[in-house]
Structure formats: structure tokens, C-alpha cells
Amino acid sequence: xxxxxxxxxxxxxxxxxxxxxxxxxxxxxxxxxxxxxxxxxxxxxxxxxxxxxxxxxxxxxxxxxxxxxxxxxxxxxxxxxxxxxxxxxxxxxxxxxxxxxxxxxxxxxxxxxxxxxxxxxxxxxxxxxxxxxxxxxxxxxxxxxxxxxxxxxxxxxxxxxxxxxxxxxxxxxxxxxxxxxxxxxxxxxxxxxxxxxxxxxxxxxxxxxxxxxxxxxxxxxxxxxxxxxxxxxxxxxxxxxxxxxxxxxxxxxxxxxxxxxxxxxxxxxxxxxxxxxxxxxxxxxxxxxxxxxxxxxxxxxxxxxxxxxxxxxxxxxxxxxxxxxxxxxxxxxxxxxxxxxxxxxxxxxxxxxxxxxxxxxxxxxxxxxxxxxxxxxxxxxxxxxxxxxxxxxxxxxxxxxxxxxxxxxxxxxxxxxxxxxxxxxxxxxxxxxxxxxxxxxxxxxxxxxxxxxxxxx
Numbered sequence: 001x002x003x004x005x006x007x008x009x010x011x012x013x014x015x016x017x018x019x020x021x022x023x024x025x026x027x028x029x030x031x032x033x034x035x036x037x038x039x040x041x042x043x044x045x046x047x048x049x050x051x052x053x054x055x056x057x058x059x060x061x062x063x064x065x066x067x068x069x070x071x072x073x074x075x076x077x078x079x080x081x082x083x084x085x086x087x088x089x090x091x092x093x094x095x096x097x098x099x100x101x102x103x104x105x106x107x108x109x110x111x112x113x114x115x116x117x118x119x120x121x122x123x124x125x126x127x128x129x130x131x132x133x134x135x136x137x138x139x140x141x142x143x144x145x146x147x148x149x150x151x152x153x154x155x156x157x158x159x160x161x162x163x164x165x166x167x168x169x170x171x172x173x174x175x176x177x178x179x180x181x182x183x184x185x186x187x188x189x190x191x192x193x194x195x196x197x198x199x200x201x202x203x204x205x206x207x208x209x210x211x212x213x214x215x216x217x218x219x220x221x222x223x224x225x226x227x228x229x230x231x232x233x234x235x236x237x238x239x240x241x242x243x244x245x246x247x248x249x250x251x252x253x254x255x256x257x258x259x260x261x262x263x264x265x266x267x268x269x270x271x272x273x274x275x276x277x278x279x280x281x282x283x284x285x286x287x288x289x290x291x292x293x294x295x296x297x298x299x300x301x302x303x304x305x306x307x308x309x310x311x312x313x314x315x316x317x318x319x320x321x322x323x324x325x326x327x328x329x330x331x332x333x334x335x336x337x338x339x340x341x342x343x344x345x346x347x348x349x350x351x352x353x354x355x356x357x358x359x360x361x362x363x364x365x366x367x368x369x370x371x372x373x374x375x376x377x378x379x380x381x382x383x384x385x386x387x388x389x390x391x392x393x394x395x396x397x398x399x400x401x402x403x404x405x406x407x408x409x410x411x412x413x414x415x416x417x418x419x420x421x422x423x424x425x426x427x428x429x430x431x432x433x434x435x436x437x438x439x440x441x442x443x444x445x446x447x448x449x450x451x452x453x454x455x456x457x
Contacts, residue, residue, distance in 0.1 A: 045387050046075075046387065047073055047074035047075055047386055047387045048074075048384075048385045048386065048387065049073060050062065050071040050072075050073060050074070050078070050148065050384050051070050051071050053384055053385055055150055055382065057152060057153055057154075058150040058151060058152055058153065058382060059150065059151060059152075059153050059258070059319055059320045059321060060148065060149075060150055060384070061080060061146075061148065061149055061150070061151060061254070061257055061258050061319065062078050062079065062080060062147075062148030062149070062384075063077070063078040063079060063080060063148070071148070074386055074387075078147075078148055079145050079146055079147045079148060080145070080146050080148075080257050080264065081100040081101070081143060081144070081145045081264065082100065082143070082144065082256070082257055082260055082264030082265075083095055083100075083141050083142070083143055083264065083265065083266060083269055084138065084141060084142055084143070084144040084253060084256055085137050085138040085139055085140065085141030085142060085362055086131070086132035086134075086135055086136075086137025086138060086139045086141065086360070086362040086364075087135060087137060087269075087270075087271040087272075087358075087360035087361055087362040088132050088134055088135060088137070088271075088358070088360070088362075089132060089137075089139045089140050089141055091140045091141060092140075092141035092266055092269055093266050094266075095141070095143060095266045096266070097265050097266065097267070099143050100143060100264060100265055131364065132362070133353070134352070134353030134357070134358040134360075135345075135353060135357055135358040135359075135360040135362050135363045135364070136357055136362075136363060136364040136365050137360065137362025137363060137364050138362070138364065144253050146251070146253045146254050146257050147383075148384050149250070149254050149381050149382065149383055149384070150381060150382040150383075150384065151250055151254065151255070151258050151321070151379065151380070151381040151382075152247075152379035152380050152381070153316070153320055153321055153322055154229075154311035154312055154321075154322040154323055154379065155229035155230075155311055155322075155323055155327065155328055155330060155377045155378065155379045156229065156230050156238075156241060156377065156378055156379055156380065157226065157227050157228060157229060157230060157311055158212065158222045158225055158226050158227070158228055158229075158230045159226040159227060160230070161212060161230040161233070161241060162226075164240075164241050164244050164245075167244070168240075168244060170237075170240065172211055172212060172232065172233060172234065172237045172372070173234040173236060173237060173370055173372060174210065174211035174212070174232045174233075174234070174372040175211045177370070178208055178209070179195075179206050179207060179208045179209070179210060180206075180207060180210040180211055180232045180372040180373060180374070181197055181198075181201075181204045181205070181206060181207070181210075181371070181372065181373035181374065182194075182204065182205060182207040182210055182215075182216055182217065182373070182374050183203060183204060183296055183307075183348065183374060183375075184203050184204065184205045184296060185203075185296045185297055185299075186216050186306075186307060186374070187205065187207055187216055187217060188219070191219050192207060192216070192217040192218065192219055193207070193208055193209075193217075194206065194207055195207075195208070203295075203296045204373065210232060210374075211232045211372070212230050212231060212232045212233060215231060215232065215307075215374055216374070225308070225310075227310040227311060228308045228309065228310055228311070229308055229311060229323070229327055229328045229377035230377055230378075231308065231328060231372075231373070231374050231375060231376060231377055232372045232373065232374065232376070233331075233372060233376065233377065233378065234369060234370050234371065234372050235249075235331050235340045235369040235370075235371075236369065236370075237372075238331040238377075238378035239331075239333075241378075241380070242378075242380040242381075245380060246382070247380035247381060247382045248333060248380065248381055248382070248383075249331055249332060249333040249378065249380065249381065250332060250333065250379070250380070250381035251332060251333050251334055251381075252332040252334065252341050252343055252364070254381055255330065255332055255343050255344075256343070256361065256362070258319060258321050258324065259273060259317070259321065259324040259325075259343075259344070259361050260361055261273075261317040261318040261319040261321065262318055262319065270361065271360050271361065272286075272287075272325060272351075272359070272360055272361065273286060273287065273317050273324050273325045273361060274286040274287075278351050278352060280292045280302070280351065283303075283351055284302050284303040285303075285314070285315075286314050286315060286325070287303070287314060287323075287325040287326035287327070287359060288303055288305050288308070288309040288313070288314065288323070288326040288327045288347045289303065289325075289326045289345070289347060289349055289350065289351065289359055290347060290348050290349060290350060290355070290356070291303065295348065295350075295355045295356065296348070305347065306347075307347055307374070308327055308328060308347060308374075308375070309327055309347070311323055311327075323344075324344055324361075325344060325345055325359050325360075325361070325363075326344070326345050326346060326347055326349065326359050327344075327346060327347055327377075328344070328346050328347070328375050328376060328377035329342035329343070329344055329345065329346045329365065329375060329376045329377070330342060330343055330344045330376075330377060330378050330379055331376070331377075331378040335366060337368070337369045338368055338369070339366035339367070339368070340366060340367055340368070340369045340371075341364065341365075341366055342364070342365050342366070342367055342376060343363065343364055344359075344363060345357055345358075345359035345360075345363040346375035346376070347375060348375055349363070388447060389447070389448040390445045390446060390447060390448055391445075391446065391448045392444065392445060392446075393444055393446055
């Protein structure tokens, strides 16, 4: 005689949930299923007026009304489109002015899921770009778009960074590792210990004990250089400072939009921040570069400085930004840990790229995130205030996955998540029960993200 084996509790639960999920499926099959995931709430407040927002020492970059000069609000397109990339590639002249009026990016939630993988798919590794051999700028030039932003008018100084260090008892990575890179001609080997550095950069040597307070080693000091850009800071050091100030590092698209200062189209795009004049007589009036002397042993200091110069020494560009060319390289957000982006060139660079980088508006390089040197600094950026937008999403299998139940034979039965959301515990008041679609489901009001597809990061 055959006896039926008693069912275990897990098996009974599996049958119960299978029946519940099947009945739920049948009910939904007869009704129109409404997708709340992209539905916006209608009670959005107005956007804050960008004209009422200002920060000391920061400059606003965004679209302005041509007749009044006031900042355009967020109820319409108020970002900046411009031609991004190296200054030495002439293909930018083939781009038409009308291309600057088209917004090349769409918010993530406006792109169908089936198209997202296709948009991001590329034969080259993520983040890979072709660069020009003279200035390191991205090639070929292309039209990009950035939303409005604020950015520091000048690089962060030793004085400003010192306040951060004292407030947070912060230890920079150069201090933690015990060394940093210095230009060999600025170090006295008779009083300062030096070690060989990167073979691809033989003019830069490792100096034990060099950090932001000791720019050329233990025998040096940052005193009398409080208003110079802080140097010997890593990407993490820069990001931590920006976070402390309630800001962030700028993206390189943002940085170049600020550097080009309105010269965004193919007709008015220039090579340098002051124009296209590549004579040292002109350059020394606008930027701290090495000059026409032999690098790295001689520096005539016709511009008044052999190494870094105080911020705001040279005239600002048309938007009011200082030191967008020369003085120090500036860390950018984005990139990878082994290849973080720096922009702007430094005091060791040239005009045409005959040594080091050509200090054009497209000047660009990548460094390991932990790299610290005597010519690397940073500045911060900030996003203007905008209204917080919401939309509804369901707590179901689309966001929480499927429910798995193990039966008595150790087999896994995957059941649809529907019917399980009612057991989702949430103490917040913005969870709403929806009875219009058959079995009870819960939809929740969440903040709508403003992510965009971009190769900048």
C-alpha cells in the first residue's frame, strides 16, 4: 500500500503563494495595467530663481537672456552648449552653429530601457578618448552640453586649504605616503634627499617629506605663499576639501565651458584663453608658463614667477575666472582611479608643445588618483538650487526581484513578487495603497533623479 507523504510547511506555503500569484495574474490580465514609474506628480513647486543665488568667490556659468542679461530660469533650457576638445584639430570648423542649439543628452528616465544598452555600447573601453599629442586635448572636437553651475573664480589657495586641514585634522596622501614629486631644478640635492621618479618624466624626482606645507621638501615652507594655489594634493584630497565646503570637483566639460568664456562656436573658438596669438610677449601677460627659456634648467621668469604665482595675478577671462591657463593643473571629477583627469596646464608648460604640454584651452592629461606634485592643484564647483521633483514607483518584482521559496526537496521555486508587497513594512507617510488594480499594491513617492548619459565620467 502506498502512503502519501505529509506536506511540509514550506511546501504548503509554496502552493499558497502560487495560487495567490496566479489569481493576481488573472485579475491583471483583464484590466489595463498602469505604469506609475514615470508618472510625475502635478504639485511641483516652481523652480527657484537662479538670479537670487550667488556665492562669494564663485562665478555662475549658464544661459543668460540676450536683452536683459539676467540668468534664464530652469523652466526652459538654460545650459551651455559648446565645442569641446583639442585646440589643434581644425575639424571644429566643420561644425555648424545650429548644432549648438540641439541638446545632445536626454535624462535617463526619458530613454526607453531597451535603448539604454545600445546607447552606452561602444567598441572602445568606457571612458576612452583619443587625444592630441601636443595639448592632450580630446579629438576630434565635438558639441557637448552642460547644465548651469557655479565654479570657483580661482584655484584653492594654501590659506584656504590650511583652514580645512586644521578644522578636520586632515592628513593628505602625500603626508601619509611620505613623499611627493618635485621639479628637479627646484630642489637642492646638497640639502634635500631625492630619489629617481617616473622614467617617463625624468625632470620630476621623488622628494621624501614634500607635501603642501613643504613644497620643495623638508627645508622649504609655504610661508609667504599663502595666496598661491595649494599643491601636492591628490584627487582624494581635493574631493574631501570640496565636500567640506559643500561643493564638488568640476567635470571637465564644465571646466572647459568656463575656460572658453563664451567662445563656444566654430566661428569664435580660440586656441588660448587670450586668443590665437602664440607669442611669448602676449602670453606672459595672461598666464604663468615656463617661457621661452630652456626647460627645466633655465627660467627667465619674464612673467614674474619661476614656479607658482598668487591666484588672481593675471587678468580674468570674460566670465571672471582666473588662472584657467597655466599656474597649476586642476583635478576634475570623473575618470578612473588609475587615470583621473587634470585640466589647464601649469607653470612648466609651453605654448606650442615643444616641451611638456601646449597650454591651450584644450590642455588635458590623466594621472593616477594618488599622484601629488608641485604643479597640481584644484578648484571647486557647485550646482544651483533646483526644485525637488518626485514620481511614483511600485514596490514589486521590478525593484525587489522575485521571491524564492525552498521546498522540502531543497528545490527553489521562484514566485512572482506580487502579493508579497503587502507585507513590505515602511513607516513613511508617502506610501500609498492602490486598490484600483485588483490585489493591493503599494506605490511610493520617490525623488526623481537627474542622471544623464554622458561619457564625461
